[in-house]
Amino acid sequence: MSVLTLTRRGPLANTLVRHLAFAVLGGVVLFFLTSTVSAYRDFQIANVGYYVVAVAGLTVLTGLNGQISLGHGALMMVGAYTAALLLERDNPLPLVVVLLLSVAVTAAVGALVGAAAARLRGPYLAGATLAFAVGLPGLTSHYADTFGGDNGLNVLTGPPPERLGLDFPPERWQAWITLTAALITLVLLANLASSRVGRSFRAVRDDEVSAELAGIHVARTQVLAFIISAACAGLAGGLTAVVSGQVSPGAFSVALSLSILAGAVLGGLGSLTGAVYGAIALVLMPSISSSASDRFTLSTDVQHNLPLLVYGALLIVVMLAAPQGLQGGVRRLFGLLRGRAPVTSVRNESVTEVSVTDPER
């Protein structure tokens, strides 16, 4: 592991204070951003918000702890259906409580999956989580009376609070909800990554035997990473239910699991900043490629498949040009600008990324 010793002075030396300062700054920027853009952009930003939560959760699992999951779409589904069923009742609980319960329920499911996952490695782990993603949506048809089958459930979230004014766009309100959740998640995950727990995650990822020799309980650490990651997926799922106003199995197909992973890889595995890029790409790419296919009159078959094609092509280009994802590319660019040799090893790359905010290193 490449270790650079550095120290920091002043109030920003405290990790939590520094992360909170960034979050507040980001919140202010986003407040002005959401207040100036059109309702449709706010809707897209709301979508970015929950994707950030999901991708950040996965990037911690895969990038920091070295476990792959192709089942995060299904975990989002757990969170989304939890929120939908809770909001369906006559006197629904406050949204914050509903979302926290989504997190709790999904974390519990994540503990079960994680316990199994901790015994599996590489392709077996990928296969097991993939089976979870394939199988879970089928449950909705089995218990159609509760989950509404393929038809799904409507989610009533109500209009924005009245004190914001009657004409306040609901899309902006939803963007605020998901962005707040995203900022909180990012602060928590950034702190986690630079904490003792985060270091034990990386230790287990890099070498399980030496981690064990250092006194780290490997299986327990892996299950913990899975639970934290699942909790993020659950929150993201609850937020999708709120933004989309519905839950249905079609929204949580295997394609969702794969695109969350693609988002994490695209942004740069293990990097929380990369998770933000990845989430933006996940939202923008389909709409860019679909408007491109609208412009040129194409046959329906071509038009329908073009977004996927563009998506795949972009993934390949990014992987070729910036093997460490967009964030890796950005970092290398700044390195070049300052005349510094780029860091090349993938593993070191993700470590240094996290250690940016780690003063103890």
Place this chain on the structure above:
Amino acid sequence: MTSRSSKTRLQLVAVGAVLTLGAAACGGSSGGGGSGSKASAPGVTATTVTIGSHQPLTGPAAPGYSEIAPAAEAMFKYINDGGGIHGRTIQYKYKDDGYNPANTVDVVKQLVLQDKVFAIFNGLGTPTHSKVTDYLNQSRVPDLFVASGARLWDDPKKHPYTFGWQPDYLIEGKILGKYIKENFAGKKVGYLYQNDDFGKDGVAGLDSQLDASTVVDKQPYETSQLAQPTGIAAQLSTLKAKGAEIVVSFSIPAATAVALLTNLKIGFKPQMVVSNVGSDSTTLTGLLGKFSKGAVGAQLLNGLVSDSYLPLTSDTADPWITLFKKIHDKYIPSLPFDGNVEYGMSAAYTFAQALDAAGDNPTRQSLIDAVEKGGFKGPGVVPFRFSKDSHAGYTGVRIVQLDGKGVATFKSDASVTTDETSGSIDPAPGGAQGKPGDDAFLKP
């Protein structure tokens, strides 16, 4: 050390820059519309009216239904080429949702917020459209002539901007149920239905007419099952085991075709009775051929009972069929001329009538008022129910039967029924059908 912290700052700046670029991009794209003197509402300019729709161009409901929007667009083009409505052409933007409710929400928000359409027209599907009615009504966007017969669309108090168009599945279920009771007296009936409001409304209509003792079983299916190797064999095997002699199916075309092929495979030969939306013979023949790799086709449709509220596409003497065929041959010759094309053109025609009635400078409210005023006459053989108190469309159907070549014939006169489950079923009043040319904008 300082390079580290400045790098962090730089990264932050980069994120900010990306977000700002996103904002700038949006500033450029919103715009459009608005400058003409007669731009009276969102989506309305001096020369155009832009409307949108969500349609299953791919996915389980695509076979057959994917022709509906191109057919509607062909009707609009024909009207546009004849001068449009009050000097405006109708621009129809329809987007694929794959019959997946999650996509429906996305494309409808895109149409309303980004494309700024005047109205949503003919959004297709019960599971799909039911996820956007609340949104459209909150946003006060007219939601006209939903392409589904669920009763969800007829709720003027809760959804003042939403209107149905085709007869609802309850009406259909009642009339089919009455026909079964009168023509297949004493036979055991089994239901197959899509597990959502489409199927459940149909079941409610059937139940109101059929003696509960003659109904042996009710089997729901999920659309996702159609793509699986086992399909809906479990449902039909159960109906067979329960001794059903008649199977009434509230199903989309792909499900009807899978059911017919499954029956063939398990040696089950019930009298099939299929709801209008799942019984278009051209679509079914195509699907049967495709699913069986050419082994069977229209012969499986022999004797299938269904219903219709529009003229039969085979009735070349009907002036509407003549007109639709003309439009079809000019604008969409590559599509088959079938019930889906007829459906799309008929619904588009009703929309054109509503837009015409909404006045020289239509607003969203004047469009709603025009539909509530009602009185539209078109190809339908039964009257519309549109009024201030009812947002339901056609009020009845006629029974049809297919032969071994898939050709339909009428088996009864048209019946209409009141909306309530207990409402009576009466012969349709005469003169419900209009003539092409009644409206100045449509020259036959």
